[in-house]
Amino acid sequence: MASFLARRLLHTIAVMVIAVTLGFALVHMAPGDAMTGDVTQAGRSSEASARLRARAGLDQPLSTQYVRFVRGALHGDLGHSLTDDQPVVTILGTALRNSLALAGAGLLAAITLGMVIGSAQGWYPASRSFRLFGRALTTLYAVPEFVLAIALIGVLAYGAGWFPVGGMNDPVTSLLGSATERVADVLRHLVLPALTLALGWGAAVARQQRAAIAESARIDFVRTARAKGRSEFAALVRHALPTTVAPVIAVIGLMLPAMVGGSVIVEVVFAWPGLGVQVVHAVAQRDVPVVSGAIVVISLLVATSSLLIDVVIRAADPRQRVARPTNT
Amino acid sequence: MKRATAVLLLIVAAAMLAPWLAPYDPAAQLDIVQLKNGAPSLTHWLGTDPYSRDVFSRAVFGARTSLTVAAIATVLSILVGCAWGICAASVRDSLGDALMSVCDVFRSLPRVLVFLGVAVLLGPLSAVTLAIVLGATAWTGISRLVYVLVRDISARPFVEAARSMGATRWRLLQRHVMPQLLHPVAAAAALLLADILAVEAGLSFIGLGVRPPGASWGSMLQDGLPYLRSAWWLTAVPSLLLIATVLSAAGIADRLNGRNWRGSLAPGSGAP
Numbered sequence: 001m002a003s004f005l006a007r008r009l010l011h012t013i014a015v016m017v018i019a020v021t022l023g024f025a026l027v028h029m030a031p032g033d034a035m036t037g038d039v040t041q042a043g044r045s046s047e048a049s050a051r052l053r054a055r056a057g058l059d060q061p062l063s064t065q066y067v068r069f070v071r072g073a074l075h076g077d078l079g080h081s082l083t084d085d086q087p088v089v090t091i092l093g094t095a096l097r098n099s100l101a102l103a104g105a106g107l108l109a110a111i112t113l114g115m116v117i118g119s120a121q122g123w124y125p126a127s128r129s130f131r132l133f134g135r136a137l138t139t140l141y142a143v144p145e146f147v148l149a150i151a152l153i154g155v156l157a158y159g160a161g162w163f164p165v166g167g168m169n170d171p172v173t174s175l176l177g178s179a180t181e182r183v184a185d186v187l188r189h190l191v192l193p194a195l196t197l198a199l200g201w202g203a204a205v206a207r208q209q210r211a212a213i214a215e216s217a218r219i220d221f222v223r224t225a226r227a228k229g230r231s232e233f234a235a236l237v238r239h240a241l242p243t244t245v246a247p248v249i250a251v252i253g254l255m256l257p258a259m260v261g262g263s264v265i266v267e268v269v270f271a272w273p274g275l276g277v278q279v280v281h282a283v284a285q286r287d288v289p290v291v292s293g294a295i296v297v298i299s300l301l302v303a304t305s306s307l308l309i310d311v312v313i314r315a316a317d318p319r320q321r322v323a324r325p326t327n328t
Numbered sequence: 329m330k331r332a333t334a335v336l337l338l339i340v341a342a343a344m345l346a347p348w349l350a351p352y353d354p355a356a357q358l359d360i361v362q363l364k365n366g367a368p369s370l371t372h373w374l375g376t377d378p379y380s381r382d383v384f385s386r387a388v389f390g391a392r393t394s395l396t397v398a399a400i401a402t403v404l405s406i407l408v409g410c411a412w413g414i415c416a417a418s419v420r421d422s423l424g425d426a427l428m429s430v431c432d433v434f435r436s437l438p439r440v441l442v443f444l445g446v447a448v449l450l451g452p453l454s455a456v457t458l459a460i461v462l463g464a465t466a467w468t469g470i471s472r473l474v475y476v477l478v479r480d481i482s483a484r485p486f487v488e489a490a491r492s493m494g495a496t497r498w499r500l501l502q503r504h505v506m507p508q509l510l511h512p513v514a515a516a517a518a519l520l521l522a523d524i525l526a527v528e529a530g531l532s533f534i535g536l537g538v539r540p541p542g543a544s545w546g547s548m549l550q551d552g553l554p555y556l557r558s559a560w561w562l563t564a565v566p567s568l569l570l571i572a573t574v575l576s577a578a579g580i581a582d583r584l585n586g587r588n589w590r591g592s593l594a595p596g597s598g599a600p
Binding site for chain 1: 429432433434435436437438439440441442444445447448449522526527529530533534535536549553556557560563567570571574575578
């Protein structure tokens with residue numbers, strides 16, 4: 001366990017170093033610096049410019065600036081936006097909250113959907129309708145998220161009119177509505193983007209779950225449970241299901257990096273005011289500090305959560321304590 | 329398999345024959361007043377877009393862009409991934425471990441972040457740059473696969489037999505190990521192609537991909553999204569093409585996996 005932890009920690013640190021370096025490099029490789037883009041520079045003497053640059057620390061050697069960037073990042077200071085007179089952290093903070101709400105809802109729905117469908121498929125391998133269902137889900141998995149999103153908007157928002165087309169809240173309700181109305185409004189806006197994410201991620205979970213359940217049905221204690229007369233349902237839920245929880249969490253851990261990409265695009269389609277929308281907007285505006293800040297924040301989040309997932313799995317599942325080659 | 333291959337071949341053929349198939353110039357704005365969001369008709373089979381460009385011509389040329397970018401990126405990542413994996417599996421264990429750790433570190437970095445970084449530095453990309461960036465972020469999965477395969481195959485009796493007969497390391501690799509890699513890598517390549525197609529479309533869709541007015545399926549979707557209700561053909565055409573291509577590539581991959589390689593290394597492969 002100790003050597004595993006050490007290895008895993010080293011890995012996480014390496015990922016973080018790369019991300020922070022990437023973020024730093026962006027700020028410095030982008031043409032010009034914060035001072036060249038300053039609109040107040042017209043008519044300023046070169047001496048004044050030099051003093052301003054010195055005040056911002058831009059005259060220091062790159063290594064010093066790098067150390068300062070890292071120290072700032074560790075203290076939650078990611079610089080200042082170029083287009084919006086606010087610290088990057090402030091801008092990203094709200095966006096991050098919205099992103100996590102969407103991703104969390106999507107993930108929760110994906111796990112529920114995937115576990116239920118995957119279990120049913122694995123437990124009743126001969127069932128035709130379940131197999132058909134599984135095939136439909138696999139097909140959905142191959143469809144890119146944003147195409148799925150567009151289809152859902154077309155059918156459920158424009159066609160049936162059940163859900164709003166995009167955004168996070170209705171302007172009138174968010175201004176005049178009571179607290180419960182406002183929450184209900186946000187939830188209504190949340191359904192379609194969360195569903196889009198849930199269908200894609202749920203398919204991956206279901207695939208894993210089907211294999212795990214099919215395997216667990218052959219485990220001795222599950223057979224014993226059936227033999228001693230427990231109902232099929234109890235054998236599935238009480239005996240087979242618990243063995244599959246760790247692998248499903250592991251699959252989610254492996255999916256994390258890819259999930260970021262999916263949610264960025266889904267946010268853009270639904271105009272959900274999260275990190276994805278914010279960062280795509282910043283790219284269009286060439287607002288380098290915001291982009292670099294987002295890269296740092298997102299990769300730190302992904303790296304720490306996958307570390308956490310790995311440690312939790314190790315700690316929870318005794319079978320994992322035996323040394324074995326890393327998963328492919 | 330046959331159906332999937334047929335669909336993919338059809339789309340590839342359409343892409344290759346684009347200049348002959350397309351009735352109009354894909355970037356030409358034919359008549360910005362009369363033909364804005366024109367519905368499908370006899371003169372414009374799949375309608376026209378908000379800039380009065382012919383959707384069919386754009387779809388065919390878009391296939392060209394999307395497929396070329398995806399193909400270059402796939403080949404690139406297969407080459408890099410195989411080289412890296414074979415190297416890591418052939419050197420001594422500690423070094424190989426280190427090489428694979430580097431690969432894993434890159435794998436756990438969300439690749440969309442790399443695209444964002446490149447986009448903010450370089451602005452809209454040319455097709456070739458896009459393909460290189462896509463390929464540079466997609467090789468890690470292949471290299472993991474190849475590493476595991478090479479290690480597994482090298483331990484099999486027939487390789488050991490050849491080694492005991494005095495075969496050099498290069499000969500072992502070339503005559504005994506590499507041929508075994510062909511099918512699994514081909515399957516992985518088909519899957520990667522599907523994946524990269526989807527990623528490229530996604531990037532072009534959010535405006536980080538191919539530079540306009542170059543048509544790609546992703547950018548066509550971007551143009552069409554605001555008119556989803558009034559002009560459904562703008563989004564339906566690229567969506568269906570994208571789904572058909574991705575599904576057939578993934579289907580081919582599945583079949584390659586199932587038919588030739590029901591190995592112990594692919595959990596769940598070959599399942600219906």
